[in-house]
Amino acid sequence: MERPHNFSAGPCILPLEVFEKASQSVIDLDGSGLSILEISHRSAAFVEIIEKARALALEQLNLNNKGYKALFMQGGASMQFLMTAYNLLEKKAGYLDTGTWSANAIKEAKNFGNVEVVASSKDKNYNYIPKQYEVPTDLDYLHCTSNNTIFGTQMKSFPETVKMPLVCDMSSDIFSREIDYSQFDLIYAGAQKNMGPAGATLVVVKEDILGKVTRDIPSMMNYELFIKRESMFNTPPVFSVYVSMLTMEWLARNGGVSAIEKKNQKKSESIYSEIDRNPLFKGFTEKEDRSMMNATFTLKDEKLAPRFDELWQSANINGLNGHRSIGGYRASMYNALSIESVETLVDVMKHFEKTI
Numbered sequence: 001m002e003r004p005h006n007f008s009a010g011p012c013i014l015p016l017e018v019f020e021k022a023s024q025s026v027i028d029l030d031g032s033g034l035s036i037l038e039i040s041h042r043s044a045a046f047v048e049i050i051e052k053a054r055a056l057a058l059e060q061l062n063l064n065n066k067g068y069k070a071l072f073m074q075g076g077a078s079m080q081f082l083m084t085a086y087n088l089l090e091k092k093a094g095y096l097d098t099g100t101w102s103a104n105a106i107k108e109a110k111n112f113g114n115v116e117v118v119a120s121s122k123d124k125n126y127n128y129i130p131k132q133y134e135v136p137t138d139l140d141y142l143h144c145t146s147n148n149t150i151f152g153t154q155m156k157s158f159p160e161t162v163k164m165p166l167v168c169d170m171s172s173d174i175f176s177r178e179i180d181y182s183q184f185d186l187i188y189a190g191a192q193k194n195m196g197p198a199g200a201t202l203v204v205v206k207e208d209i210l211g212k213v214t215r216d217i218p219s220m221m222n223y224e225l226f227i228k229r230e231s232m233f234n235t236p237p238v239f240s241v242y243v244s245m246l247t248m249e250w251l252a253r254n255g256g257v258s259a260i261e262k263k264n265q266k267k268s269e270s271i272y273s274e275i276d277r278n279p280l281f282k283g284f285t286e287k288e289d290r291s292m293m294n295a296t297f298t299l300k301d302e303k304l305a306p307r308f309d310e311l312w313q314s315a316n317i318n319g320l321n322g323h324r325s326i327g328g329y330r331a332s333m334y335n336a337l338s339i340e341s342v343e344t345l346v347d348v349m350k351h352f353e354k355t356i
């Protein structure tokens with residue numbers, strides 16, 4: 001059977017060659033006769049895998065030798081909502097409220113201190129990125145979300161925070177575009193959107209921001225301890241780390257972040273130009289804030305939905321439904337999605353217009 005065009009928002013498409021290699025390794029990891037699922041996480045084979053994964057992450061973000069450590073943790077990005085605050089929030093932190101995930105991060109941080117919402121786009125159901133705002137100077141850190149997976153907006157530039165650490169949830173656009181990653185002091189990302197299967201969370205942290213809060217931090221919540229134990233305080237999510245490593249190797253083989261950004265640009269230009277051209281559809285977000293990863297759009301006439309749904313489903317397209325909180329459609333175009341898949345969707349939209 002031909003593989004569907006998978007626009008799922010996460011967990012999502014990964015490169016087919018990664019699926020193939022990973023499935024082989026479930027039976028026999030690199031000729032060892034053992035499955036990746038049955039070896040010790042302290043074995044030489046796995047230590048090599050996690051070291052490679054950590055090194056590749058720093059390399060792809062261009063953060064080698066800049067004071068950063070890459071860690072693999074569990075609990076998803078949602079665990080990082082509280083871990084960042086646990087480790088960094090002493091008195092007051094600032095948050096940009098740009099979507100559901102930001103709002104969740106704010107809620108968790110409030111368990112640990114004062115939270116100031118520095119700017120919010122909630123007034124318009126998060127369909128834009130706030131721009132004119134001032135960042136107070138007395139914050140322990142500023143937290144932002146680079147790509148708002150549900151609403152389809154993406155930050156194109158980031159606030160300058162010379163005096164405080166900048167923390168960023170990059171779950172849905174890490175490794176997708178070239179930006180200066182060294183402007184951030186802590187980056188986290190659940191693996192399941194551009195990096196690998198669910199289960200692992202990548203944390204990239206600048207070591208010198210840690211150790212400044214006075215509270216006691218439980219071991220499993222403590223970045224410093226995870227750094228000291230080389231990301232192996234307890235059993236890491238072995239398979240998820242392994243497949244993340246394979247995906248990062250695939251990325252490196254294919255020209256890295258700069259090459260994938262060009263492909264991602266092509267894909268997003270293709271879908272957005274059709275959304276703008278086709279009289280049956282309208283985009284959900286402000287144009288200048290459109291996400292290269294998640295394109296959100298709706299039908300101008302909702303009554304046409306059953307007919308459009310039938311059409312894209314019969315074109316072997318999967319996962320196009322919008323998040324339940326905004327409805328409509330969302331085309332998630334993560335790194336591994338091909339340009340052909342996006343062209344197929346655009347063709348379906350064009351064809352749909354002719355049938356109306």
Ligand SMILES: *Cc1c(COP(=O)(O)O)cnc(C)c1O
Pocket residue numbers: 010075076077078079101145147148149169170171172190191193
């Ligand atoms: C999916 C997502 C999350 C939640 O990730 P979990 O790993 O399920 O906790 C958080 N932030 C963003 C931006 C996301 O896209």
